Amino acid sequence: NAGVTQTPKFRILKIGQSMTLQCTQDMNHNYMYWYRQDPGMGLKLIYYSVGAGITDKGEVPNGYNVSRSTTEDFPLRLELAAPSQTSVYFCASSNGGRQTNYGYTFGSGTRLTVV
Amino acid sequence: DAKTTQPNSMESNEEEPVHLPCNHSTISGTDYIHWYRQLPSQGPEYVIHGLTSNVNNRMASLAIAEDRKSSTLILHRATLRDAAVYYCILRDPISNFGNEKLTFGTGTRLTIIP
Numbered sequence: 085n086a087g088v089t090q091t092p093k094f095r096i097l098k099i100g101q102s103m104t105l106q107c108t109q110d111m112n113h114n115y116m117y118w119y120r121q122d123p124g125m126g127l128k129l130i131y132y133s134v135g136a137g138i139t140d141k142g143e144v145p146n147g148y149n150v151s152r153s154t155t156e157d158f159p160l161r162l163e164l165a166a167p168s169q170t171s172v173y174f175c176a177s178s179n180g181g182r183q184t185n186y187g188y189t190f191g192s193g194t195r196l197t198v199v
Numbered sequence: 200d201a202k203t204t205q206p207n208s209m210e211s212n213e214e215e216p217v218h219l220p221c222n223h224s225t226i227s228g229t230d231y232i233h234w235y236r237q238l239p240s241q242g243p244e245y246v247i248h249g250l251t252s253n254v255n256n257r258m259a260s261l262a263i264a265e266d267r268k269s270s271t272l273i274l275h276r277a278t279l280r281d282a283a284v285y286y287c288i289l290r291d292p293i294s295n296f297g298n299e300k301l302t303f304g305t306g307t308r309l310t311i312i313p
Contacts, residue, residue, distance in 0.1 A: 088242075119303075126286070126303035127243070174242045176301075187233070187245025188301060 090191035097165040105160040107175030116158040120171040219272040221287030236283040
């Protein structure tokens with residue numbers, strides 16, 4: 085049972101480069117999320133999705149794009165990397181909806197450094 | 200969204216119980232209280248949640264005040280592996296339906312002393 089898988093685990097980008105952070109889950113969860121965590125801070129929501137084909141912005145969406153073509157995958161795209169995007173990125177999934185007897189499952193994170 | 204207040208840090212001795220407090224004075228009647236923890240260099244993991252009654256699971260217990268304005272996460276016998284940042288989060292499944300998201304604060308950093 086893999087849960088939520090993120091790749092890569094580490095990446096160094098130069099300013100202006102682009103990359104895609106991959107996230108896939110095998111739990112058939114409808115809801116998926118991308119968070120970023122800066123050093124010593126809590127997690128901030130970037131984008132989320134309530135199902136295939138449906139995405140919406142979170143607190144800090146600027147500089148990022150997402151897509152959700154399948155239930156399993158929710159990639160996060162950085163188009164023009166900036167030093168301010170240096171952070172640890174976490175993907176998560178959940179059953180969502182009105183059910184409360186569930187929790188979010190998080191991936192192990194991608195540590196991104198922009199130089 | 201209703202806010203929570205937690206101490207920035209706490210210390211506890213190994214093999215002793217730990218009580219992690221959380222204040223949520225603006226909690227609404229439909230808000231569930233959720234706890235997550237984040238071990239070093241890992242993503243957050245779900246610990247426990249509850250609405251009104253105290254809750255127990257294999258990881259911890261959750262004690263909820265009668266007025267629901269505060270709660271306490273209880274680790275019955277702390278081990279070194281319990282050293283983590285613990286987040287107390289309120290979730291409203293009714294008003295958040297279709298816009299489900301967790302809002303994380305800075306949490307409580309728990310240090311376990313051997």
